[in-house]
Amino acid sequence: MMSIYIFFPPLKTGSGGLRVLKDLVQILTKNGYEVKTSSDPNFFQTKLTSQDVYLVPEGWFNALLPGLKAKAKIILYCQNWAYLFTGVPPDIDLVALPLTFWAVSYPVAWFMEQTLGVKAKILRPSLDFKLFYPPEQKSLFPVKIAYMPRKNKGLTRQILQTFLALTKPKKLADKIKFLPIENLKPGQVGEVLRQAHIFLSTGFPEGLGLPPLEAMACNCLVVGFTGFGGWDYARPFNSHLVAPFDLPSLPWQKNGLFTSDGDVLNTALSLIEAVSWYLNQDERFFKILEQGQKTAQFYTAKNQKKTLLDLISRVGIGN
Numbered sequence: 001m002m003s004i005y006i007f008f009p010p011l012k013t014g015s016g017g018l019r020v021l022k023d024l025v026q027i028l029t030k031n032g033y034e035v036k037t038s039s040d041p042n043f044f045q046t047k048l049t050s051q052d053v054y055l056v057p058e059g060w061f062n063a064l065l066p067g068l069k070a071k072a073k074i075i076l077y078c079q080n081w082a083y084l085f086t087g088v089p090p091d092i093d094l095v096a097l098p099l100t101f102w103a104v105s106y107p108v109a110w111f112m113e114q115t116l117g118v119k120a121k122i123l124r125p126s127l128d129f130k131l132f133y134p135p136e137q138k139s140l141f142p143v144k145i146a147y148m149p150r151k152n153k154g155l156t157r158q159i160l161q162t163f164l165a166l167t168k169p170k171k172l173a174d175k176i177k178f179l180p181i182e183n184l185k186p187g188q189v190g191e192v193l194r195q196a197h198i199f200l201s202t203g204f205p206e207g208l209g210l211p212p213l214e215a216m217a218c219n220c221l222v223v224g225f226t227g228f229g230g231w232d233y234a235r236p237f238n239s240h241l242v243a244p245f246d247l248p249s250l251p252w253q254k255n256g257l258f259t260s261d262g263d264v265l266n267t268a269l270s271l272i273e274a275v276s277w278y279l280n281q282d283e284r285f286f287k288i289l290e291q292g293q294k295t296a297q298f299y300t301a302k303n304q305k306k307t308l309l310d311l312i313s314r315v316g317i318g319n
Contacts, residue, residue, distance in 0.1 A: 010039040059083035080207035081111040105232035126304040134219035146196035151203040162268035193218035204261040216292030222256035255291035
């Protein structure tokens with residue numbers, strides 16, 4: 001009988017990627033699959049057989065070895081393009097190995113096609129709409145800006161300093177309150193985002209970037225980086241920002257004031273623009289919020305479940 005084994009990276013703290021893996025376990029278990037997990041590659045050495053499916057996230061090459069030895073049906077699930085080649089010995093060609101490739105987003109799949117020549121299947125994560133949803137009403141003032149200090153800490157600090165320097169002559173800073181999101185449980189993050197009017201996105205590199213989506217679900221206008229992976233959903237209001245590939249058509253349009261990754265000045269200026277729109281109750285602010293709601297609703301547990309069950313049923317039979 002086939003079992004599904006999933007390698008959990010041995011991280012000291014939780015991560016969005018680890019949460020996604022746990023979601024997969026829950027979906028598969030509820031749908032009748034026998035699933036076993038471990039953060040120790042040695043655990044799999046005596047367990048795996050050629051009939052089993054073995055899923056390993058990118059960046060943990062050594063964890064693939066038990067599956068290769070057992071000739072199991074191995075899935076390399078790339079959740080961040082930036083770590084696809086992490087730990088891979090220079091003399092090893094990933095494409096030459098008997099692997100099935102999955103990607104967490106369209107940009108990651110595109111990156112894998114460019115670098116490996118493979119067409120990875122896309123398995124997107126889902127949002128927890130019990131934690132991330134719009135409030136009935138937000139307080140009008142001050143303008144609240146949520147951000148994550150841990151995401152590229154130095155750049156985030158520079159953006160905020162630049163923003164404050166630019167707004168000082170206009171006295172805009174007096175009308176603003178910053179809401180740092182750090183050391184909070186997911187439910188508490190949702191509570192902060194429901195208070196915020198704007199979310200400053202400073203994460204990169206990202207395989208998808210869940211925080212901006214969670215912010216959209218809570219009715220925040222997103223300003224800042226896509227992290228590259230965020231191009232899965234990001235459709236910039238500012239047309240001068242162009243994706244490095246053709247964007248597929250989606251059920252939403254301009255859903256944020258996105259800027260180039262690492263661009264401190266333009267991000268600060270975009271933040272000022274968003275604040276000014278809100279203070280003036282500009283219709284552009286609220287149109288972007290509407291598109292953000294449409295965006296978030298695409299990342300449902302139902303869509304994730306349907307895709308996962310379809311993909312897992314095809315592993316080993318033509319993929």
